[in-house]
Amino acid sequence: MSEYVIELKNVTKRFPGVVALRDMKIQVKPGEIHGLIGENGAGKSTLIKVMTGVHQADEGEIYIDGQKVSFANPKESSEAGVACVYQELNIDRLMNVTDNVFMNKWIKGSSGLLDYAEMDRRTKEVLTEIGQDLDPNEITGKLGMGQQQMIEIAKAILIDSKVIIMDEPSSSLGEKEVEQLFKVCRRLKEQGIAIIYVSHKLEELFELCDCVTVMRDGEYIWTKPIEEVTNDSLVSAMVGRSLDNQFPKEFGERGRCALKIENLSQVGRVDDVSFEAYEGEILGFSGLVGAGRTETMLALFGSDPIDGGKVYVYDEEVNFKSPREAIEKGLALLTEDRKGQGLVLGQSVKSNLILSSLREFTEGGLFLQEDKIEKTCHENVDALKIKTPTIEETTAKLSGGNQQKVVIGKWLNTDADIYIFDEPTRGIDVGAKVEVYNIMNNLVKQGKCVIMVSSEMPEILGMSDRVVVMREGRITATIERDSKHFNQESIMQAAWGGSLDD
Amino acid sequence: MTKEKSRGNILSKFGTVIALILLCVILAILTPNFLKVSNLMNVLKQTAVNAIIATGMLVCLITGGIDLSVGANAVTVTCLIGLLHTRGVSNVFVLVAAALACGTFIGYINGSLLTKLRLPHPFVSTLGMKNILAGVALLLVNSKMVSGFGPGISWLGSASLFTSGSFPGVPASFLLVIIVFVLMQIFLTKTPLGRSIYSVGGNREAARLSGINSDNVLTFAYTLSGFMCAIAGIILIGRGGIANGANAIQPYDTDAIAACIIGGASFAGGKGDMKGTMIGSLIIAVLRNGLTLLAASGAIQNVVIGSVIILAVYIDVVRERLEAERLRLASK
Numbered sequence: 001m002s003e004y005v006i007e008l009k010n011v012t013k014r015f016p017g018v019v020a021l022r023d024m025k026i027q028v029k030p031g032e033i034h035g036l037i038g039e040n041g042a043g044k045s046t047l048i049k050v051m052t053g054v055h056q057a058d059e060g061e062i063y064i065d066g067q068k069v070s071f072a073n074p075k076e077s078s079e080a081g082v083a084c085v086y087q088e089l090n091i092d093r094l095m096n097v098t099d100n101v102f103m104n105k106w107i108k109g110s111s112g113l114l115d116y117a118e119m120d121r122r123t124k125e126v127l128t129e130i131g132q133d134l135d136p137n138e139i140t141g142k143l144g145m146g147q148q149q150m151i152e153i154a155k156a157i158l159i160d161s162k163v164i165i166m167d168e169p170s171s172s173l174g175e176k177e178v179e180q181l182f183k184v185c186r187r188l189k190e191q192g193i194a195i196i197y198v199s200h201k202l203e204e205l206f207e208l209c210d211c212v213t214v215m216r217d218g219e220y221i222w223t224k225p226i227e228e229v230t231n232d233s234l235v236s237a238m239v240g241r242s243l244d245n246q247f248p249k250e251f252g253e254r255g256r257c258a259l260k261i262e263n264l265s266q267v268g269r270v271d272d273v274s275f276e277a278y279e280g281e282i283l284g285f286s287g288l289v290g291a292g293r294t295e296t297m298l299a300l301f302g303s304d305p306i307d308g309g310k311v312y313v314y315d316e317e318v319n320f321k322s323p324r325e326a327i328e329k330g331l332a333l334l335t336e337d338r339k340g341q342g343l344v345l346g347q348s349v350k351s352n353l354i355l356s357s358l359r360e361f362t363e364g365g366l367f368l369q370e371d372k373i374e375k376t377c378h379e380n381v382d383a384l385k386i387k388t389p390t391i392e393e394t395t396a397k398l399s400g401g402n403q404q405k406v407v408i409g410k411w412l413n414t415d416a417d418i419y420i421f422d423e424p425t426r427g428i429d430v431g432a433k434v435e436v437y438n439i440m441n442n443l444v445k446q447g448k449c450v451i452m453v454s455s456e457m458p459e460i461l462g463m464s465d466r467v468v469v470m471r472e473g474r475i476t477a478t479i480e481r482d483s484k485h486f487n488q489e490s491i492m493q494a495a496w497g498g499s500l501d502d
Numbered sequence: 503m504t505k506e507k508s509r510g511n512i513l514s515k516f517g518t519v520i521a522l523i524l525l526c527v528i529l530a531i532l533t534p535n536f537l538k539v540s541n542l543m544n545v546l547k548q549t550a551v552n553a554i555i556a557t558g559m560l561v562c563l564i565t566g567g568i569d570l571s572v573g574a575n576a577v578t579v580t581c582l583i584g585l586l587h588t589r590g591v592s593n594v595f596v597l598v599a600a601a602l603a604c605g606t607f608i609g610y611i612n613g614s615l616l617t618k619l620r621l622p623h624p625f626v627s628t629l630g631m632k633n634i635l636a637g638v639a640l641l642l643v644n645s646k647m648v649s650g651f652g653p654g655i656s657w658l659g660s661a662s663l664f665t666s667g668s669f670p671g672v673p674a675s676f677l678l679v680i681i682v683f684v685l686m687q688i689f690l691t692k693t694p695l696g697r698s699i700y701s702v703g704g705n706r707e708a709a710r711l712s713g714i715n716s717d718n719v720l721t722f723a724y725t726l727s728g729f730m731c732a733i734a735g736i737i738l739i740g741r742g743g744i745a746n747g748a749n750a751i752q753p754y755d756t757d758a759i760a761a762c763i764i765g766g767a768s769f770a771g772g773k774g775d776m777k778g779t780m781i782g783s784l785i786i787a788v789l790r791n792g793l794t795l796l797a798a799s800g801a802i803q804n805v806v807i808g809s810v811i812i813l814a815v816y817i818d819v820v821r822e823r824l825e826a827e828r829l830r831l832a833s834k
Contacts, residue, residue: 303711327713341711344704346772355701356712358694367692410712 002066005030005194006051006082006163011060013046013218020046021057021218028163031192033185035205035212035226039238039492040289040455043218044198048165051196052084053077064162083156084165087172091148093141098123100140101154126154130184146177153184157193164188165196170204171290182208200288202231202496214238235496239457239488247462248434250441254465255279256314258418258449259331261300264309269295271473273309277418277449282440284464285453287495292473293453294336297420301333302326313418327356332416334407336423336453338400342407345396349388350377352395352406357413380409385435401432408439419443422453437463457488469494518764518781525785529792536795540670543662545784545791547741550659550675551576553783554734555754556761557686558609558727560779563762564690565703565720566771567624569727571612572734573754574635577747579605579735581639583655584648584745594654602732608635609728613721624724632755640747648745659740675737679780682733687776699723703771753807760811761786763818770822786810 004027013021021043028034038044049055051062053071062069064080071077091100098116101123109115123136132150140148149169156164166185170178185195185208197209205212205226212229214221214237221237259277264270270292277283285293299306302320311318313329320326323333335341343352354361354373361373377391384405388398395406404424411419421440425433440463443450454460460467469477469491477494479485485500494500529536555572562569579601586597608631615627658678662671690696701709702719710716734754739745763769764785765778789810793803 301711322713322715323711324713324715333711335711340705341707344701344708344772346704347700351697351701354697355709355714358697358714362694365694367688368694368697370692414713 002063004028004063005065007063007066008047008051009061009063011047011050011057011062013050013055013057019218021050023219024060024215025220026196026213027223028194028196030162030194031189032211033189033195033197033209035209036196036198036215037200037202037205037212037234037238038215039457042215042238044215045167046218047215048084048167048196048198051077051082051163051165053082078159078161081160081162082165083159083161083163084167085149085152085156085169087168089145089148089152091140091151093148094139096137096139097127097134097143097151098136100151101126101136101158103155105158122158123154126157129157130154130187131180132184144174144177145172146174146180149173149177149181150184153188157188161193163194163196165198167198168200168290169197170199170201178204200290200496202234205234216240231496231498235492235498236489239492247459248437248441249463250445251465252280252444252447254281255447257312258314259300259451260312260315261296262310262312264296264299264311265307266295266299266304267307269473270299270306273470273473273475275468275475275478277451279417279447279449280444281465282444282450282452282463284460284467285451285470286457286460286467286491287455287470289455291470291495293470294422295473296470297333297422297451297453298335300326301331301420303333327414327416330415330417331420332356332411332414332418333420334404334411334422334424336426338403338407338427342410343395343403345394347395348392349381349386349395349398349406350374350391353377353380353391353409353413356410357415360413376413377409380413384409384412384439399429399432401428401435404428404432404436408436412439416448418449418451420451420453423455424452425454425456425459457491460491461486461488467491471495471497518766518778518785521764522781522785522788525788525792529788529795533792533795536792539668541791541795543670543673545787546676547673548791549783549787550673550679551734551737551741552754552757552761552786553679553780554682554730554737556758556765556779556783557682557776558730559755559758560762560765560767560774560776561690561699561723562624562727563703563759563767563769564699564771564774565723566706566769567616567720567723568628568759568769569609569612569624569724570628570755571608571631571635572727572731572758573752574632574639574750575605575608575728575731576734576738576754577750577752578608578635578639578642579732580738580745580749581642581648581747583651583735583739585642587651587655587745588643588648592652592654594652597655598736601736602729605732605735606725606729609725609731610721612728613724616724617717617721628724632750636747636750639750643745643747645747649743651739651743651745655736656740656743659737659742661740675740678733678737682730683776683780690776695719695722700772703773705772753804756811757786757807760807760814763811763814768818768822769815782814 007027008025011021011024024047036044050057053074053076069080098119102119107115107118120136127134130150130153140151169181188195199205209226211223211225213223216238256279257276258279262274264273273296287293298304300311302322302325318329339345359365361368363369381391386405387402395403424436440450452463465481467479468475477500490500535541559569559572582604583597583601586600591597612628612631615621616624621627659675661674663674665671698714698719701714702716706716761782762774762779765782767774790803793806
C-alpha cells in the first residue's frame with residue numbers, strides 16, 4: 001500500500017504547438033483536502049483531464065494506491081476510483097434525482113426490469129451520508145445549483161470513489177451553499193476520501209484545505225501544508241515568470257474620452273462597473289476567467305440587457321437595445337468565442353468580411369455591389385495577411401489565426417471608432433499573435449479607442465496603456481502603465497481579491 | 503485536395519440534374535406518352551404549385567427552420583377566394599389582393615410565434631398552424647366544395663401562353679415560377695437581406711452580434727413563405743377549379759421540403775439555392791406524373807414519394823458528414 005491514494009509523476013502532455021503539462025507531479029493522501037491553484041491557462045484543466053482519463057499523458061505515470069495505471073477513457077478512471085465534479089455539472093435537469101444518480105448504473109430487479117424501489121433507497125442513503133435531505137423523486141432542474149452539485153458528489157460516492165476532484169465547485173454557489181459544500185467536503189474527508197479542490201478563491205483554500213499545490217505554465221511549483229503559506233506567497237508562486245519582450249507595443253496619443261461607463265450592472269454578472277476608455281489608447285481588462293469582463297463588454301455592446309447604469313459614447317448617452325445600434329454608433333466587438341459568436345463558419349471568407357457592413361456595399365441600399373465587395377475583401381486579405389486560397393474559401397477551413405483575422409477584418413470594414421477585443425489572441429499561434437498586436441497598434445495610432453480583454457498576463461502588461469482589473473463582477477483596480485502597480489504581482493493581487501496600497 | 507474537392511462539388515452540383523435526366527430517360531422508355539409535348543407541358547403545370555411553395559420553404563430552411571403550414575396556408579387561401587366567390591365578389595384584383603394579404607399575414611404570424619413568443623422551434627409553431635388552418639379552411643367554405651370560378655381568377659392556374667398549331671403552349675403558372683425564381687435568386691444573392699438570411703441560418707448568434715437583426719430576418723422568412731403560399735393558392739384555384747377545405751391536409755409541405763432538400767438545402771440551415779430547388783421541384787413533378795402515366799395508384803405514389811424523401815434526407819446527412827470530415831482533414 002502506498003502513502004498516496006493518487007500520485008502523478010513526471011507527467012507531460014503536449015498539444016499541437018503547446019506543452020500543456022511539463023513534468024507535472026502531484027501527491028494526494030487519503031482523507032486529504034488538497035488545494036490546486038494556478039493562473040488562467042496554468043494547466044489545471046489539463047491536469048484534471050489527465051487524471052480522469054479524458055486526455056492521456058504523453059509521458060509520465062499515474063499511480064492509484066501505489067499501483068501504476070493508465071486510463072484510456074473516463075470510464076476506466078472512474079472504475080479505479082477517480083471522480084470529478086466539473087464546473088459544468090453533468091446533470092440531466094429533466095430527470096429526477098435517482099435517475100441522475102443511477103444513470104448508466106441502473107439496478108435491475110429479479111424481473112429484469114429496473115428496480116426503482118432499491119435505487120430510491122440507495123439514493124436516499126447516499127444523500128443522507130452527505131447530510132442532504134432530498135426527495136429522490138424530485139426533478140433535478142427544480143433544485144438549486146448547490147443541491148445539483150450534491151447529486152454529482154452522490155454519484156461519486158456511489159461508485160466508491162477514492163478521490164473526488166472538484167473543479168471550481170463554489171463558482172456558481174451562494175454563500176449558504178458554499179458552507180454546505182464545505183461541510184460535505186469535511187465529512188468526505190472523515191470517511192477517508194481524498195478531495196482535490198481547484199479554486200480561484202484563496203480564502204476558501206485557507207479555510208478548507210490541508211495542503212496546496214501551485215502550478216504555473218504547466219509545471220509543478222511546490223506543495224506546502226496550508227499553515228506554511230500566505231496570500232502573498234501563493235500569488236508570487238503563481239506569477240513568478242519572467243516577461244520576455246514579445247510585444248511590439250507602440251504608443252499613441254491619448255485623445256478624447258470615447259467610451260464612458262457609469263455604474264453598469266447586470267444582476268449576478270456585472271456589479272457597479274465604471275470606467276473610461278480614450279482614443280489613442282489600449283485599455284486592458286485583466287482578471288480571472290469568469291470575473292465578468294466578457295459580460296461587461298456584451299452588456300455595453302447592447303447584446304444582453306442591463307439592469308442599471310449608463311453608457312456614454314463621445315459624451316452622448318446611449319442605450320443600445322441591440323448590437324446593431326452599438327455598431328451604428330461606432331462600436332465593434334470581437335467576441336471571445338470566435339466560432340460560436342464571431343464567424344459564420346460555413347460561409348466564405350468574403351461573406352464573413354462583409355457581415356457587419358452589408359449595407360455599406362449597396363447601391364442605394366438595394367443591391368450589393370459585387371466588385372466593391374471583392375475589392376475590399378482583397379484589400380483586407382492583403383492588409384491583414386489572411387492566408388486563404390481565395391476569398392471564396394469556406395471560413396471553417398482556415399487556421400485559428402486566420403479565422404481571427406477574418407473577424408478583425410469584419411470589424412475594420414465597419415470603420416468603427418471603439419474596438420473591443422475580447423481575448424483576441426486565444427488559440428492562435430505566436431506569429432499570428434504579433435500580427436494581431438500590430439493591428440491594435442495601428443488602430444491606436446489612427447486615434448481609435450481600443451479595449452482589450454485578456455486572460456494572459458504578459459499580453460496585458462505588454463500591450464495595455466492602462467489596466468482595469470475585475471473580480472467577481474466588480475472592478476478591483478485601475479492601474480496606469482507608469483504606476484508602480486503596473487506589474488504581475490499587483491494585478492494578480494487585485495484579481496485574486498487582495499487590495500493594493502497606494 | 504483541390505482536385506478532389508472540385509470533383510465533389512461537380513457531383514453535388516450536377517448530381518440532381520443527372521438524376522432528373524435519368525428519371526426522364528427511364529420514364530420515356532417505360533411509357534411513350536411521357537415525352538409527348540402535351541405531357542411535358544403538363545409536368546410543368548404540375549410543377550408550379552410545389553415550386554412556388556418550395557421557394558418560401560427554401561428561405562425558411564436556409565434560416566435553419568421549417569414551415570409545415572404551407573399546404574394548409576395555400577388551401578386556406580383558396581377557401582378564402584371560395585368564400586368571397588360565394589358572396590358574389592368577382593373583381594379579380596379584390597380576390598388577388600385578399601388572397602395575398604391572407605397568406606402573407608398567416609406567414610407573418612408564423613414568424614412572430616417564433617421571434618416574439620419565442621416558441622422553441624418553428625416545427626412546433628408551424629405544425630400547430632397547419633392544424634389551425636386545416637380547420638379554418640373548412641370553416642371558410644362551410645365544409646362545402648366551391649366551384650364555378652370566373653376566368654379572371656382562374657387564369658393563372660389554367661392558361662397557357664404561346665400556343666400555336668399543335669403546340670399546347672407553356673403554362674402561365676410555370677412562367678410565373680421562372681419569374682419568381684429569377685427574382686428570388688437575385689434577392690438571395692445580391693441584396694443585404696438575402697445574404698443576411700444565409701448568415702442567420704449559418705450562425706444566428708454571430709449574425710446578431712455582427713449587427714444583423716436576426717429576429718426581423720426570421721420573421722421576414724416566414725412572411726415570405728406565407729406570401730408564396732398565397733400565390734400557390736391562386737394557382738390552385740385555376741388548376742383544380744375548386745376550393746376544398748379538406749385538401750388542407752394534402753402533403754404539400756413534404757413535397758416542398760423534398761424539393762428543397764433534393765436541391766441541396768439542409769435542415770441544419772445556411773445552405774440551398776434556387777437552381778437546386780427548381781431541379782428538386784421538377785424531380786418531384788416528373789415522379790408524380792410518371793407514376794400516373796404508369797397507372798400507379800395513389801397508394802403506390804405515396805410509397806414512392808415517401809421513399810424519395812427519406813433518400814433525399816439521407817443524402818443530406820451523408821453530405822453533411824462528408825463535409826465535416828473534409829473540414830476535419832483540412833484543419834489538420
